[in-house]
Amino acid sequence: MNEDKSDDSQNLACVFCRKNDDCPNEYGEKKTNEKWNLTVHYYCLLMSSGIWQRGKEEEGVYGFLIEDIRKEVNRASKLKCSVCKKNGASIGCVAPRCKRSYHFPCGLQRECIFQFTGNFKSFCWHHRPVQVIPPNNYRDSLPCTICLEYIEPVPTYSILRSPCCKNAWFHRDCLQVQAINAGVFFFRCTICNNSDIFQEEMLRMGIHIPEKDASWELEENAYQELLQHYERCDVRRCRCKEGREYNAPDSKWEIKRCQCCGSSGTHLACSSLRSWEQNWECLECRGILYNSEFQKAKKHALPNSNSMDINDCLLEESSPKLLRHSSGAQSKDLLRQTMKIRRDISAVLSELGFQLKRKTKLYINKANVWNSALDIFKNQNFNPSCIIEVAYLNENDNFGRELPGSKHEFLSILMQHLENSSLFEGSLSKNLSLNSQALKENLYYEAGKMLAISLVHGGPSPGFFSKTLFNCLVYGPENTQPILDDVSDFDVAQIIIRLKTATNMADLSCAINECYNYLELTGCLKVITSLSDKYHLINDILFYHVIKRVQVPFESFKQGLKTLGVLEKIQTYPEAFCSILCHKPETLSAKVLSELFTVHTLPDVQVLGFWNTYLQTVEGGKSTTTMEDILVFATGCSSIPPSGFKPTPSIECLHMDFPTGNKCNNCLALPITNTYKEFQENMDFSIRNTLRLEKEESSHYTGR
Numbered sequence: 099m100n101e102d103k104s105d106d107s108q109n110l111a112c113v114f115c116r117k118n119d120d121c122p123n124e125y126g127e128k129k130t131n132e133k134w135n136l137t138v139h140y141y142c143l144l145m146s147s148g149i150w151q152r153g154k155e156e157e158g159v160y161g162f163l164i165e166d167i168r169k170e171v172n173r174a175s176k177l178k179c180s181v182c183k184k185n186g187a188s189i190g191c192v193a194p195r196c197k198r199s200y201h202f203p204c205g206l207q208r209e210c211i212f213q214f215t216g217n218f219k220s221f222c223w224h225h226r227p228v229q230v231i232p233p234n235n236y237r238d239s240l241p242c243t244i245c246l247e248y249i250e251p252v253p254t255y256s257i258l259r260s261p262c263c264k265n266a267w268f269h270r271d272c273l274q275v276q277a278i279n280a281g282v283f284f285f286r287c288t289i290c291n292n293s294d295i296f297q298e299e300m301l302r303m304g305i306h307i308p309e310k311d312a313s314w315e316l317e318e319n320a321y322q323e324l325l326q327h328y329e330r331c332d333v334r335r336c337r338c339k340e341g342r343e344y345n346a347p348d349s350k351w352e353i354k355r356c357q358c359c360g361s362s363g364t365h366l367a368c369s370s371l372r373s374w375e376q377n378w379e380c381l382e383c384r385g386i387l388y389n390s391e392f393q394k395a396k397k398h399a400l401p402n403s404n405s406m407d408i409n410d411c412l413l414e415e416s417s418p419k420l421l422r423h424s425s426g427a428q429s430k431d432l433l434r435q436t437m438k439i440r441r442d443i444s445a446v447l448s449e450l451g452f453q454l455k456r457k458t459k460l461y462i463n464k465a466n467v468w469n470s471a472l473d474i475f476k477n478q479n480f481n482p483s484c485i486i487e488v489a490y491l492n493e494n495d496n497f498g499r500e501l502p503g504s505k506h507e508f509l510s511i512l513m514q515h516l517e518n519s520s521l522f523e524g525s526l527s528k529n530l531s532l533n534s535q536a537l538k539e540n541l542y543y544e545a546g547k548m549l550a551i552s553l554v555h556g557g558p559s560p561g562f563f564s565k566t567l568f569n570c571l572v573y574g575p576e577n578t579q580p581i582l583d584d585v586s587d588f589d590v591a592q593i594i595i596r597l598k599t600a601t602n603m604a605d606l607s608c609a610i611n612e613c614y615n616y617l618e619l620t621g622c623l624k625v626i627t628s629l630s631d632k633y634h635l636i637n638d639i640l641f642y643h644v645i646k647r648v649q650v651p652f653e654s655f656k657q658g659l660k661t662l663g664v665l666e667k668i669q670t671y672p673e674a675f676c677s678i679l680c681h682k683p684e685t686l687s688a689k690v691l692s693e694l695f696t697v698h699t700l701p702d703v704q705v706l707g708f709w710n711t712y713l714q715t716v717e718g719g720k721s722t723t724t725m726e727d728i729l730v731f732a733t734g735c736s737s738i739p740p741s742g743f744k745p746t747p748s749i750e751c752l753h754m755d756f757p758t759g760n761k762c763n764n765c766l767a768l769p770i771t772n773t774y775k776e777f778q779e780n781m782d783f784s785i786r787n788t789l790r791l792e793k794e795e796s797s798h799y800t801g802r
Contacts, residue, residue: 113171114142114188115201134164142202145212146188148173193225209255211304229253243288244272261299262292264374281310289360329353333368358383443674447741450554458484464492468515504761507734509557517562523586527564530648542651546658554662556739561682572672580644597632683737686725688713695749702751708777723785731759731785732766756784
């Protein structure tokens with residue numbers, strides 16, 4: 099074995115992933131066996147599905163025999179990577195019936211999880227393990243306890259939560275670097291120093307913990323104090339009669355450590371903390387955080403921003419992230435608001451659109467758009483990152499001729515069907531339903547995937563999510579409390595109303611007896627000791643019916659939304675996505691449509707005047723058509739997509755009797771007429787009748 103890091107060896111490619119990168123933190127150590135002319139990345143070798151370590155550590159490469167490595171390379175050469183579509187995918191997902199294979203770097207790119215323990219399992223992006231956390235009340239960003247950069251406390255692939263500390267969050271990359279530096283003997287929670295529970299969870303979530311001494315461990319028993327829990331109240335006025343070292347878990351005298359350094363503490367009562375979930379930093383860390391926030395935020399001009407000397411802050415005061423009513427606190431809150439990333443939805447979707455590369459044509463059966471699209475999206479060869487072109491096929495055409503289709507129209511039909519499908523329940527604001535047949539056919543996953551594809555590829559705003567469904571996606575089901583409006587089942591709604599209107603204990607007991615079987619079946623039955631307990635009971639019923647009952651469909655739907663990175667963006671920019679997922683687009687106006695369409699050919703001044711007058715007439719309700727009808731006629735979409743139209747809608751003036759709409763190019767051809775009356779009549783007649791015929795043709799596959 100030659101471990102020399104010469105330039106030649108650096109340029110040799112790994113026999114598994116075919117990359118010559120030498121990145122120990124990402125791919126493991128790169129080694130070359132010059133005798134057999136063989137180079138491997140340690141992680142590529144370790145995670146390959148068809149090879150075992152049959153030799154001693156000094157034999158072959160890391161104990162993997164050369165003949166075994168060659169057999170594995172030969173096996174992988176017949177497998178195509180699900181990510182880059184090239185052969186040599188030696189790693190397979192361990193989930194039953196999942197046939198995805200990939201190279202190790204490709205797996206990292208698609209956020210697969212590799213478990214460096216036990217049987218060294220690998221999980222693809224659809225089946226990777228997730229962190230399940232208990233209910234909490236996080237409303238603000240929290241610092242990563244390693245790099246101190248603020249992150250949203252929502253468990254994702256790149257954000258992990260400590261299993262042993264109630265409010266310790268980390269970047270995955272920060273944890274991985276720390277694990278490599280600390281090794282198995284010193285890799286532990288940065289707050290409480292727990293190693294067993296912490297390492298078990300981090301290994302499950304794909305953090306590699308090498309079996310080696312820490313990089314800083316130069317002498318025996320160095321830094322022994324790091325292994326101790328800090329349990330002392332350091333506030334200026336400790337109110338505990340038992341003393342500063344007294345710690346009573348799950349009470350107001352429990353000691354909470356500083357969320358940044360872990361080397362200072364306070365009793366909950368001594369700092370007026372109502373629960374463990376509230377943030378608390380010691381005076382030193384608060385000074386660092388405040389100064390760094392102020393330096394970053396001072397680039398923004400803020401009126402009436404009062405300065406505050408950090409030395410004036412007492413240690414026992416609440417965290418600067420908590421809402422306080424002093425003018426100084428309000429100024430700091432304004433500063434923090436400017437620090438939050440607020441992005442326009444079109445900019446976010448455009449950023450996701452950079453993934454779209456080569457074109458692919460979708461052949462859609464005009465008689466059944468939904469099932470036709472479903473078959474295409476379920477096909478393993480379908481790549482969501484390909485630019486979509488649509489061609490319609492008519493099943494009654496014996497010659498199999500194809501007609502060019504509008505991508506916007508196609509995506510609009512899918513969103514309409516999705517909104518009216520049995521996968522969702524409710525009138526305007528919808529939640530997920532529980533449909534056993536849809537679960538068997540994996541339709542909830544496909545619905546999430548379809549919605550993600552539509553948003554990135556320029557589809558319309560869905561606009562039918564309830565706030566509860568949206569909050570579940572962003573903050574997690576355990577942090578969301580449904581309301582009565584979320585209940586579409588009449589009988590369940592009546593049970594809740596009956597309980598809510600109970601005015602005394604006798605009336606409440608009677609109401610509970612009336613729905614006893616339902617409460618017992620749903621696990622909501624509990625002992626009631628006071629009238630106020632009815633609110634806890636109602637909340638339990640709401641949580642069960644709206645969230646817990648549809649937990650499996652929700653997880654499947656959420657996995658589908660991860661397509662093209664859409665779910666991660668939703669969780670990063672919730673305010674931007676709420677505007678398109680929970681709200682319908684605003685009504686189109688004459689001004690909006692006039693500015694939307696551009697004139698690409700030599701205009702006819704009179705016709706353009708007729709066009710602007712026609713828009714005013716339609717807006718004033720003096721026409722049989724609507725603004726949405728005009729847009730559908732020209733583009734196939736009844737609203738302006740969040741990412742905009744591509745190509746931009748255009749107008750041309752032609753010598754003909756009636757207008758025509760080219761939905762593939764978003765082009766509207768206006769007729770050249772002598773009078774405005776003739777112009778309006780021709781426009782109304784063509785638009786009204788064209789849309790009526792299209793609606794009749796599509797009624798049987800849009801579910802209407």
